[in-house]
Amino acid sequence: MFKLDKLSVCLGFTALVAITAQSSFAQSGSAKFPGIGRVATPAEVAAWDIDVRPDFKGLPKGSGSVEQGQVIWEAKCASCHGTFGESNEIFTPIAGGTTKDDVKTGRVASLKDMKQPQRTTLMKVPTVSTLWDYIYRAMPWNAPRSLTPDDTYALVAFILSLGEIVPDDYVLSNTNIAEVKMPNRNGMTTKHGFWNVSGKPDVNGNACMHNCVPFVQIGSTLPDFARNAHDNIAEQNRMYGPYRGADTTKPPIKELPGLSGAGLAHAADTHSASSKGPAALFKNENCSACHSPNAKLVGPSIADIAKKYEGQSGALDKLMVKVKAGGSGVWGAIPMPPQAQLSDEDRKTLVSWVLSGGK
Amino acid sequence: MEKPVNRARLVKAPEHFISQELIADINSNGLDEKRRGFLRNGFMSAISGAAVGLVAPYTMAAGEGDPAILEKQEWQTTLGKNVATMPYGVPSIYESNLIRRESPGLTRVSAASVAFTPLQGLFGTITPNGLHFERHHQGWYNINPETHRLMVNGLVKNPRVFTMNDLMRLPSISRTHFIECGANTGLEWGNVAVPTVQYTHGMLSCCEFTGVPLRVLLEECGADLKKGKFMLAEGGDGSGMTRTINLESCLNDAIVAWSMNGEMLRPENGFPLRLVVPGVQGVSWVKWLRRLEVGDAPWNSKDEAVHYIELMPNGDHRQYASIQECKSVITTPSGGQQLLDKGFYNVSGMAWSGRGKITRVDVSFDGGNNWRTARLETPVLTKSITRFNIDWVWDGSPAILQSRAMDDTGYIQPSIKTLRNVRGTRSIYHNNAIQSWKLDSNGEVSNVQVG
Numbered sequence: 173m174f175k176l177d178k179l180s181v182c183l184g185f186t187a188l189v190a191i192t193a194q195s196s197f198a199q200s201g202s203a204k205f206p207g208i209g210r211v212a213t214p215a216e217v218a219a220w221d222i223d224v225r226p227d228f229k230g231l232p233k234g235s236g237s238v239e240q241g242q243v244i245w246e247a248k249c250a251s252c253h254g255t256f257g258e259s260n261e262i263f264t265p266i267a268g269g270t271t272k273d274d275v276k277t278g279r280v281a282s283l284k285d286m287k288q289p290q291r292t293t294l295m296k297v298p299t300v301s302t303l304w305d306y307i308y309r310a311m312p313w314n315a316p317r318s319l320t321p322d323d324t325y326a327l328v329a330f331i332l333s334l335g336e337i338v339p340d341d342y343v344l345s346n347t348n349i350a351e352v353k354m355p356n357r358n359g360m361t362t363k364h365g366f367w368n369v370s371g372k373p374d375v376n377g378n379a380c381m382h383n384c385v386p387f388v389q390i391g392s393t394l395p396d397f398a399r400n401a402h403d404n405i406a407e408q409n410r411m412y413g414p415y416r417g418a419d420t421t422k423p424p425i426k427e428l429p430g431l432s433g434a435g436l437a438h439a440a441d442t443h444s445a446s447s448k449g450p451a452a453l454f455k456n457e458n459c460s461a462c463h464s465p466n467a468k469l470v471g472p473s474i475a476d477i478a479k480k481y482e483g484q485s486g487a488l489d490k491l492m493v494k495v496k497a498g499g500s501g502v503w504g505a506i507p508m509p510p511q512a513q514l515s516d517e518d519r520k521t522l523v524s525w526v527l528s529g530g531k
Numbered sequence: 532m533e534k535p536v537n538r539a540r541l542v543k544a545p546e547h548f549i550s551q552e553l554i555a556d557i558n559s560n561g562l563d564e565k566r567r568g569f570l571r572n573g574f575m576s577a578i579s580g581a582a583v584g585l586v587a588p589y590t591m592a593a594g595e596g597d598p599a600i601l602e603k604q605e606w607q608t609t610l611g612k613n614v615a616t617m618p619y620g621v622p623s624i625y626e627s628n629l630i631r632r633e634s635p636g637l638t639r640v641s642a643a644s645v646a647f648t649p650l651q652g653l654f655g656t657i658t659p660n661g662l663h664f665e666r667h668h669q670g671w672y673n674i675n676p677e678t679h680r681l682m683v684n685g686l687v688k689n690p691r692v693f694t695m696n697d698l699m700r701l702p703s704i705s706r707t708h709f710i711e712c713g714a715n716t717g718l719e720w721g722n723v724a725v726p727t728v729q730y731t732h733g734m735l736s737c738c739e740f741t742g743v744p745l746r747v748l749l750e751e752c753g754a755d756l757k758k759g760k761f762m763l764a765e766g767g768d769g770s771g772m773t774r775t776i777n778l779e780s781c782l783n784d785a786i787v788a789w790s791m792n793g794e795m796l797r798p799e800n801g802f803p804l805r806l807v808v809p810g811v812q813g814v815s816w817v818k819w820l821r822r823l824e825v826g827d828a829p830w831n832s833k834d835e836a837v838h839y840i841e842l843m844p845n846g847d848h849r850q851y852a853s854i855q856e857c858k859s860v861i862t863t864p865s866g867g868q869q870l871l872d873k874g875f876y877n878v879s880g881m882a883w884s885g886r887g888k889i890t891r892v893d894v895s896f897d898g899g900n901n902w903r904t905a906r907l908e909t910p911v912l913t914k915s916i917t918r919f920n921i922d923w924v925w926d927g928s929p930a931i932l933q934s935r936a937m938d939d940t941g942y943i944q945p946s947i948k949t950l951r952n953v954r955g956t957r958s959i960y961h962n963n964a965i966q967s968w969k970l971d972s973n974g975e976v977s978n979v980q981v982g
Contacts, residue, residue: 208697220822226831263640272665284846299831306833309771316769368780375953377943379901388898392722392980402726405867414893415868418975430973431872461642
């Protein structure tokens with residue numbers, strides 16, 4: 173009886189395997205959930221499976237020189253990252269903080285001596301595949317997936333040359349990329365308790381209940397000048413209930429307001445404060461991703477645009493066209509993408525607002 | 532812009548704004564255009580004074596009682612709004628102060644930034660969907676679910692493609708879990724940097740997620756779960772967010788989720804599909820999830836080998852620091868808040884652990900010298916937020932409030948000093964230190980670090 177049962181289970185299993193194997197060619201290949209999903213075609217997998225691992229599994233063929241990389245860099249990358257990858261304006265710097273000695277040892281010395289105020293990408297990243305994958309999948313920041321594999325090899329080569337990891341005449345390719353020695357290749361560890369749920373914590377507190385500390389010392393407070401750095405906290409809390417927000421536009425009050433709330437000067441209610449208008453439109457339509465009020469980001473600042481066109485007749489119409497169709501060359505090589513999604517009315521509101529300097 | 536009118540407050544009628552001289556003038560000479568003008572001006576200035584709330588709202592008028600009781604209110608005496616006036620409801624206009632906010636100066640571009648959850652105003656354990664924190668690396672899109680696809684490839688027998696129609700037909704589960712960005716509280720590794728709990732701890736949310744268990748999908752595709760120790764999760768956004776997932780630690784509780792708190796995910800949180808990896812830092816909960824690749828080695832993708840790494844004092848970078856350790860924070864009262872008066876308060880906060888359930892929370896009112904055990908409110912769920920409350924009568928003297936959580940692995944939340952002794956001050960990530968709030972005798976609460 174037992175044997176028979178086992179046999180029938182076995183037969184059943186074989187049948188199941190046969191069905192699964194057969195159906196792997198069908199559009200719906202599931203035994204357990206028939207009709208759900210379909211087989212991915214090789215072309216589909218190739219279109220999406222672009223990741224590159226440290227062992228370079230997934231790396232496409234191609235090559236690019238430092239020189240080619242520099243040309244692409246100056247056109248597409250320098251406005252955010254600086255001409256030499258040193259900019260800390262928008263994102264943290266790419267290059268700097270590594271030495272030829274680090275390339276030899278595989279450990280970046282400045283990570284320990286704290287002489288560098290900011291960690292650069294080259295100080296951190298242990299594997300060159302990471303740079304390749306990062307750039308190919310997500311750069312330039314405002315136009316991801318627009319670079320070819322050869323562009324990517326060239327840009328990686330240029331970045332490596334900034335860190336003096338490869339010479340200025342280097343040509344990086346899929347055949348020599350494994351030879352690249354990253355300065356922090358030995359600087360990463362997974363020997364910690366955070367990788368797994370079962371990992372052992374490196375720090376633990378204690379459960380003392382009474383007379384736990386000899387004296388309580390306050391080591392750090394928010395400096396007085398930062399009181400209003402996050403805007404008025406009164407407007408970030410409920411206007412009723414036991415816990416109100418402090419009016420940080422003013423110095424702390426002298427004494428308790430009392431149950432009446434007398435003396436709480438913060439009672440301006442923000443619920444009708446409108447988030448409409450050109451400033452909100454500017455943010456919601458993602459213009460602020462590239463243009464800031466005063467400093468150059470990816471594109472020119474609002475102040476710079478206003479200044480350039482100040483008093484020019486026809487500036488409004490000219491910029492209206494430009495915002496709709498996109499353009500390049502006026503402010504550098506980075507193109508302004510077309511904004512065809514905007515209604516004429518919104519476009520007018522935005523351009524007028526920008527020309528007024530954002531007032 | 533129109534001046535805001537504070538409907539929540541009882542504003543005293545504008546009296547005594549006409550001078551005695553004008554009253555005498557009108558009494559003897561009657562009203563004319565000039566005198567009407569005086570009246571109008573006087574009236575307007577009284578109104579504007581009231582609108583900014585200079586009149587104390589809770590002062591009971593002298594006489595028989597509270598006007599909020601004695602006088603008929605608009606909402607008692609007129610017809611209210613129709614059903615479905617707001618077809619998808621929104622919070623009361625009196626709740627508009629509690630919104631997601633960016634920390635000024637934290638990043639230069641909002642498409643690669645954070646908007647923090649206003650923990651100071653939340654109750655219970657569930658984060659309202661509109662207040663769930665946001666963290667984007669290259670901006671968010673409203674992705675059309677009709678054209679969204681999920682591909683499973685790598686070490687699988689059959690690489691497969693699923694539509695939303697496919698996925699939502701599968702047997703689903705619903706689980707409540709917290710999500711915390713690895714960098715939550717990261718601004719405070721060196722010193723106090725931000726004023727309120729929204730900015731110190733607001734990269735934290737907790738929701739009920741619904742979706743199909745990851746294991747079901749991987750098995751459905753014939754994943755080799757012996758050789759395949761890792762999985763790459765990839766997002767459909769511009770950053771193509773990729774993250775290595777350690778299958779061993781999450782295969783039993785990770786969810787490929789489409790719903791958050793009973794509705795579809797919000798676009799800012801990954802609509803129409805995201806990965807839910809309970810207990811693990813938020814960056815691994817890949818939003819706009821479009822691909823799962825099973826593999827035999829980690830990927831060292833940008834966010835695990837460039838960004839989300841911890842710098843130790845010896846210069847080592849910790850990579851794949853994934854688990855969010857046991858942590859708690861008092862949310863009411865908290866930094867930037869103002870108490871009205873002495874007397875009784877319910878002190879409340881949140882506790883959570885990436886390794887399991889919260890078993891105990893202690894609260895100190897004297898900077899960590901003496902502690903009392905707080906009430907844990909149900910439900911107490913694994914890898915979820917647990918709400919705690921404790922009674923307190925404030926005598927008006929300065930105090931320092933702290934909370935300390937423990938989980939069912941026996942882990943006890945450490946002080947900032949204990950944490951720094953091991954990890955230095957440059958980690959950015961995984962700061963789960965005990966938070967201290969200083970209460971001054973004027974009732975104002977501020978962010979401080981003790982020790």
